Amino acid sequence: MIYLDNAASTWPKPSEVAEATKAAIVDFGANPGRGGHRLARKAEQTIAETRAKLARLFGVRDPDRFLFCFHTTHATNLAIQGILSTGDHVIISGWEHNAVARPVTWLAQARGVEVSVVEPPESGESGDWLAVIKAAVTNRTKLLITIHGSNVTGEVLPIVDIGHFARERGITYMVDAAQTAGLLPFQLDEWPVDLVAFPGHKGLYGPQGTGGLYVAAGVSLRPLLFGGTGSRSEEVEQPMDWPGGFESGTPNTPGIAGLGAGLDFVLNTGIDQIYQHEMELARLLWEGLKAQEGVRLATEEMPPLPLFSFNLVGLDGQEVAMILDQHYDIAVRAGYHCAALKHRSLGTEAGAIRVSPGYFNTSSEMDAFLRAIAEIRQYLL
Numbered sequence: 001m002i003y004l005d006n007a008a009s010t011w012p013k014p015s016e017v018a019e020a021t022k023a024a025i026v027d028f029g030a031n032p033g034r035g036g037h038r039l040a041r042k043a044e045q046t047i048a049e050t051r052a053k054l055a056r057l058f059g060v061r062d063p064d065r066f067l068f069c070f071h072t073t074h075a076t077n078l079a080i081q082g083i084l085s086t087g088d089h090v091i092i093s094g095w096e097h098n099a100v101a102r103p104v105t106w107l108a109q110a111r112g113v114e115v116s117v118v119e120p121p122e123s124g125e126s127g128d129w130l131a132v133i134k135a136a137v138t139n140r141t142k143l144l145i146t147i148h149g150s151n152v153t154g155e156v157l158p159i160v161d162i163g164h165f166a167r168e169r170g171i172t173y174m175v176d177a178a179q180t181a182g183l184l185p186f187q188l189d190e191w192p193v194d195l196v197a198f199p200g201h202k203g204l205y206g207p208q209g210t211g212g213l214y215v216a217a218g219v220s221l222r223p224l225l226f227g228g229t230g231s232r233s234e235e236v237e238q239p240m241d242w243p244g245g246f247e248s249g250t251p252n253t254p255g256i257a258g259l260g261a262g263l264d265f266v267l268n269t270g271i272d273q274i275y276q277h278e279m280e281l282a283r284l285l286w287e288g289l290k291a292q293e294g295v296r297l298a299t300e301e302m303p304p305l306p307l308f309s310f311n312l313v314g315l316d317g318q319e320v321a322m323i324l325d326q327h328y329d330i331a332v333r334a335g336y337h338c339a340a341l342k343h344r345s346l347g348t349e350a351g352a353i354r355v356s357p358g359y360f361n362t363s364s365e366m367d368a369f370l371r372a373i374a375e376i377r378q379y380l381l
């Protein structure tokens, strides 16, 4: 299988990830934070180690700024539902994934939260974004949310500049880093960003069922889940201990152990090395597709992330993806990529085909993909 769907979940994972996940089940499948015995302590230590690795990767001194979640969507919901109340105003970018667009839409319908969706008409320079964001701010704007890197086009937003603006206005700023965590450098202790939602199963090479939310010191949240935390068990009120009060329920220790191994892989390989390799592969795909007739790339410029979308004129993207899978053993993702807003503004109303190489792909696989596309066009058109 030539796997070009790493933007959805990276695959394969380094073998250490599976080994660490298995060890957490076989060797110490106990409940962390809920018991003082040796196995519970070992599980607790594993979780603390993964938290410390997240802190290293994201440039944060205090590991407790990270809450473990089950995926990016859990993290975005924890932040959005934990901050917004009736009467608040939230601004989101028009590039958002449904992991952001849907919870804010639900809050608009169910709780009377006001939502503005902003996007510059033409270029995506810092000034253009700041202009549309400034124009949308009201005296009730509580939260601003932007994606860091688009999961449809690979374009990147100027989050530090946007964050400075949000800080000046006293607006909480959340970033969806689903496509950039593990690929671009972060210095969250230095950056004016309050919340960062990220997956463990994409660029951090961890197992599915993992993700997290970074919460800057001083940001106050309501928990999303209420229940057992292993602390103050004699009380029925939710303890607001940090981070435990926001991680109710038995954690995904096997997944978090695997995420720890994924983080070791990313930290030891180096994000620069991972980024460069994946960008080289993406460039081969971009140039190769550009040279073929009848290929319509979703953006004009090669994006700064190793993922992008395209269509083949006269062919249905879903059908092309199915042929790639069944006849060429190649995995891509066709459709809307859970990003209806972005496809609307791109004008790709019928969706598109997305390719996203990962660290374990090779240049000969890119050649095979390009040959497959040329053949499909030749036979079907």
Ligand code: PMP
Pocket: 007, 008, 071, 072, 073, 074, 097, 099, 147, 149, 150, 151, 176, 177, 178, 179, 198, 199, 200, 211, 337, 338
């Ligand atoms: N945001 C973006 C930008 C994404 O690309 C994705 C995954 N496609 C998500 C959120 C949702 O991620 P998860 O499946 O980890 O909830």
